[in-house]
Amino acid sequence: MVLVAGICWLLFDSSLFVYGLLFPPVAAATALWVRPADLITAPIGVPIAFAAGVWPISGGSGGFGGQLMGLVSALSLHAGWLYAGTLVAALIALVRKAVLIGRRRLPRRVA
Numbered sequence: 001m002v003l004v005a006g007i008c009w010l011l012f013d014s015s016l017f018v019y020g021l022l023f024p025p026v027a028a029a030t031a032l033w034v035r036p037a038d039l040i041t042a043p044i045g046v047p048i049a050f051a052a053g054v055w056p057i058s059g060g061s062g063g064f065g066g067q068l069m070g071l072v073s074a075l076s077l078h079a080g081w082l083y084a085g086t087l088v089a090a091l092i093a094l095v096r097k098a099v100l101i102g103r104r105r106l107p108r109r110v111a
Contacts, residue, residue, distance in 0.1 A: 001026060001053025014057040016074055020081030023050055027085035031092035039097050043090035050082050051075060 004022050012018045030049070031042040051071070058070035075082065 001049040002056070003053075005053040005055075005057045009057050014059065016054070016057065016078055019054060019057060020078045023081050023085040024088050027089040028092055031089040031096070034093070036096070036100055039093045039100075042093045043086055046089040047082055047086050050085065054078070 001023070004026060005019060008015055008019045008022070026049075027042075027046045030046055031039075034042045054074045055067070055071050058067070058074040061067075061070070
C-alpha cells in the first residue's frame with residue numbers, strides 16, 4: 001500500500017479517492033497470496049497496510065501534530081474503503097479456510 005500511495009502521489013496528485021479505489025484489489029491479492037497457515041493474518045494486516053500507505057499522502061502539515069491530524073482525518077473520511085477492503089480480505093480468507101477444512105475432512109479412497 002505504500003507503493004500504491006507513491007503511485008497515487010506521482011500520477012494522481014495524492015488522490016485519496018484513487019488510493020481507496022485501489023485498496024480492495026490489493027486486499028484481495030493479499031488474502032489470495034497469504035500462506036494457508038497464516039490466513040487469519042490477512043484481515044488483520046490489511047487495515048494496518050492501509051494506514052501505513054495513507055500516511056504519506058494524507059496531506060497533513062505543520063510538524064508531527066499536523067501529520068497525525070491529517071492521518072486521522074484521512075482514515076475517518078475514507079473508512080468506507082478501509083471497511084470494504086478488510087471485508088474482501090476476510091471473506092476470501094474465510095472461503096480459503098473452509099476449502100482447506102473441507103479437503104481435510106474428505107475420506108481418502110484406498111485403491
